[in-house]
Amino acid sequence: MLPEVLRAGRADLYSVFRTCCAVGRDGALAVEDGETRRSYGELLDRVDRLASVLLSRGVAPGDRIAILSHNRVEYLELELAAAGIGAIVACLNWRLAAPELKHCIELVEPVLAVVEPELRDAFRVASDLPGLEIGPEWEQSLASANPDPRTGTLVDDPEAGLTILYTSGTTGLPKGALISHRAHIARAMAFAAQLALDPDDGFIAWAPMFHMASTDHALATLLRGGTVVMVDGLQPSVMNEALSRHRIGWFVMMPGALEAFIAERRANPLPLKGIKVCGAMADLVPPHQIAELTSLLGAPYLNSFGATETGLPPGTADLIAPGVAPETLSKRISAFCEVRLVDPEDRDVPIGSPGEMALRGPTLFSGYWNADDTNVRDFRNGFFHMGDLFRRNRDGTIDFVDRVKYLIKTGGENVYPAEIERVLLAHPGVVDAAVVRAFDAKWGESPVAFVACGNDGPGAEELIQLCREKLAGYKRPREFQFIAFEDFPRSTSGKIQRHILESRLTN
Template sequence: MCTYGEFNARVNCLAHALAALGLQRGDRVAILSENRREYLELAFAGAKLGLILCALNWRLTEEELAHCIRLTTPKVTLVSERFVGALSALEHGCHTIIELGADYEKRLAAQPVDEPDIAAQPEDGLVIIYTSGTTGLPKGALISHRAEIARLHVNCLDFDLDRTDAFVAWPPMFHMVSLDQSISLLTIGGKVVVVDGFDVARILDSVETERQWWLVLMPGMIDQVIRELRARTIRPKGIKLIGAMADLVPRAQIAEITQLLQASYANTFGSTETGIPPMSGGRIPIGEVPTDLSKSQNSLCEFRLVDAEDRDVPDGTPGELAFRGPTLFSGYWNAPEVNAKDFRGGWFHMGDMFVRRPDGRLDFVDRAKYLIKSGGENIYPAEIERVLLADHRVADAVVVRSRDEKWGEVPVAFVARRDEGLTADDLVELCRRHLAGYKRPKDIRFVAFNALPRSTTGKIQRHEVERWLAQEHA
């Protein structure tokens, strides 16, 4: 347990320690760690100094991690004992490494607990969260103080957040869902319970002991929670909301988990870039098998549905969702061309296609950028294709999504061989070396080069390949 007074004293000591290392407003400080209290101490110490926290994803490969560090050039990196070896193996160019534990505590003990001079301004960056990119390497999404405060306001307006609530931060803190929600709770005086990953026993213990605001449950994990709930008698102390990404969860599971936990299910559509908005305003009632997963708009945001020329489309016609509002991020770090394209016309283009109903709700159609969402993780096919096509024995390759009962969606690779001696095991090993585990294809299928459907410009038609899988499952 840590009181607010104790937490703030440690935050101030850390802020002074970072300032003593020469860090100034706008500098980046990275962290490579499992979920732990120091993650939040760094977020708030950085906030006071105007530093930007770079939340490194420990699930990435060495190649991907090194890219993230080179992209944002942190002057200091905090690392937990669990990941010291992984960081040491990288060619990262970090100036100072602070190991969480004895080194970290020694530095804090040498500093005063008084408040540092507050340097941050509303549009200063607060955190960089790394997102998968269409080029195959992660991008750094810069989220400002203004955006985080606006996200807190939406949580209060649309999701009944108040200071008597608790949040169990078990999803990795390098993800928006844990970091945003934890910052919101700590900003208004709520309670954050830090859990090191998907520890079902601890999560369910917290259901009995904490009056929770939002219990985040991801596709692919809900079935395990249901089994545990069936096996033990649990009396929830009170949960306002559960779940996420209802579209990727079997609908019968939604009905059962809401009944077992006596809490409605969040029918969400947001992103790292936009926060919980724009279309997360809906809830699925307790015990209901949903037949309608249309999305409802959040507060403090505007949206349009546009065609390829950025013209508004009429109701019933698919269009890309363009967004603006105070929760919006500030752009991708050091990516001016991507930002110019995605923020064109003063609206952030999300790359997701929707159809608007007459009542204003939206029905999801497809991802214009073809994003695969697997158990809460975002995967772009280009990430996997880049690795496959690097092997000289591969003539061509395409990765598509396949429905999966556990994870919602998984990637499947179709490969045309240049060398008939190439095996699926060869490509599995290639992906193992270059891709995080959740990004690796769950199936690799060999096809003839001429069998791959192509457009008039020679591009493989991904949706046609996906239909092959749909026909198998029909």
């Protein structure tokens, strides 16, 4: 459906979606959410009515609308309605602790909040922003609204923002990555081209919609004409049953999820409609799990490397064949971006030498919200610098080496050590702390904290309770190792050498 819209000179996501509805898909199933089913025609009607509701509440192009909700059809309705009026949806992470959630809300200064009833209290602890509650209020508002003729006419720039997805920064506080209409459309095209997806291939959105995997690909699926199956989190039996009824293009599987789904698949091997590709982030998954999952699904595993900021590129072009436990995980660079591997002075590194990945291309985000200094640094010399180290091989493939800022990826979520350290160091009895990553068979990686305390310092239970109050569950250290202050290994500048601490975990 994308080419028809682009040939017509429109490059906004709402126009692409509307065209998809108009070219023979009106009665086709667009979204399935439990017992709720919406055809493309029904979804478009609700999206247009919601756009009218938002306009009547004073939402203007460029305004931010915050949403705090689990996965449900209303999430997609809001994103599509926002696309039609030029608003930007800030996708809040419901797993965050109240101080973190408050920061994310205040960062983007939304004019309206959409909140799920179950999360109403959590939201009110963080903000008193006026809102529209999903449920009876939502349905009554749509029922009494008529489509507004301004919908679809308020976005004339493909660089206009559409979503803000949050990603942790080196300061520890989440950053808001602004993703434009252009980037979302380009990501849809990259998905379709590099994963060889057919127009009506479906997608199971089980990862949280505040995660790029679900928001990116759910929208991309609706721009092609496929069915999005909304699932609220990892529910292996629900997902397995959905695979028996829908042909799926990309079946997302993340570290920490494979074991549970494999167990379900072994116990209940329902016939499959067909899967083109499964998996993601192969570097963080045990090879034996890759082999078993692909055997059970009869589909190759995506040896990918991407980010909230980049979408599925830069590494989307390599597949691991079904039943294979990979010995190497070299990746092919996406055809939809240009990649450099550079040293700290931004000079290209030679083949075989580690370099920070820097890239540019149409799937790239527009920058971090209200973070000018960070954007100047990260977008220097016309390329976005990802902060990840790779080596280029002679055949043109690339190998992941390490994360420049010691990013921890746990179960598909990004965690920065500084975020946890800030909480620990706020305790009066802690004199120093460093958080490093450790291999975790279930989650891929998990944080471990090294802590030095004073004479009356806290014990592990007290620090666990502190982290429980201040941090989302997936960010909490899986263990605490107490050491003397002088036992922290340091560089000549006094910085803690984290790689030495990590080596101690394996000794």
